[in-house]
Amino acid sequence: MQTLQRQHESRIDPGGQQMGLFGPSNPLDEDLRRALIGDSGSDRKVVAKAQAAIRSSLRSGEPVRAIAVDQFMGWPMLVVTDRRLMVMDRGGKSLQKSLDPEQIDQAAPAASGLVRVLTDDGDLAVRLRDYACARMFVRAVNDSLLSRRPRTIPTLYPKFFLELLAAADTPATPTNVSRFVERVFVMIKGQANVFFQQLDEPAAQAEFNNHFDGGGPEDRVLNCVDDMIDWLWKWNPACHRPLERTVRSIHDGLLMPHSFLHTNGGDITPWSEWASKA
Structure with a gap:
């Protein structure tokens, strides 16, 4: 001892x-x-x-x-x-x-x-x-x-939409702009649902879908794509780089000859009509 x-x-x-x-x-x-x-x-x-x-x-x-x-x-x-x-x-x-x-x-x-x-x-x-x-x-x-990293994706409405319409030689009529915004809204919303599933966040998904159901607040319909990006950017930083890549991919894809901006003689088909045929 x-x-x-x-x-x-x-x-x-x-x-x-x-x-x-x-x-x-x-x-x-x-x-x-x-x-x-x-x-x-x-x-x-x-x-x-x-x-x-x-x-x-x-x-x-x-x-x-x-x-x-x-x-x-x-x-x-x-x-x-x-x-x-x-x-x-x-x-x-x-x-x-x-x-x-x-x-x-x-x-x-x-x-x-x-x-x-x-x-x-x-x-x-x-x-x-x-x-x-x-x-x-x-x-x-x-x-x-x-x-705390600031959003790096430039505000999309109206520049993003008007420039792509001009590049496709598609008239920037109110109807075309509205339908174009709706199409991109559906794309970003689909990517958002992928985020929620990958990160296993059903509560956040429900909150997001409730807020943006039908395009979000009526007075923000034309800004709905930017509003969704803002929401996701603030919600989880894991979305930052994928969102950047998604917007870049959408932009580049819409410049291609087969995109919906080029294939209907100057008129953008409504999303509901395209989806029913898909």
Whole structure:
């Protein structure tokens, strides 16, 4: 018993700090511990060793919102601030990469606890303890960074519609413009339903469909496509890049000779009439 006590006392340094089995343990600052997703003992040790490098990499007044450490390797370590995503190198000794919100496509959790962050520089992957932890980290990326990213899709009405009508040499009559808006409305709404299904958000889907049933508020019918994009943009940052690609695809597709802008002798067929024949 006395031998065990002497061994225990030998693990306390002269200043009274508890020593680890392989040397003194580094205390983890409380703000970084609160930001740590999962907060396991092994993760705390990894972050404690890296906290000096994290501090030195922060800009003036830049708070840390979340930290994720790979559960198997202890690397990569991803640090979310209110301005960017920081990637620490192996061992957390220095900043490997810094990504601004504009460089991040989206962050997505998996049931296994894997988080994938899609960026302009390539994908990042970090394996967390479980799905709940993965969702917490993705929420931090969305809330701290991506949700504040301004809409990058230009307002569509009226320029988008008038320019495509002119390119197709189709008259920009009130009827044609109205039917054109309706067609694009149906396309964007279909893509929105894909988002809701992929993200498993039936409540959001019900709210969206209720608001935009029949084209949305009567006084916003011609602006309904822009209103849907605004709604989706604010709802979930995972929609940002897909929405950009969807609008670009719609634009390019409508320039093709087989699009509905070119195939009815200058008149756009009503959606209901086209759908009944499809």
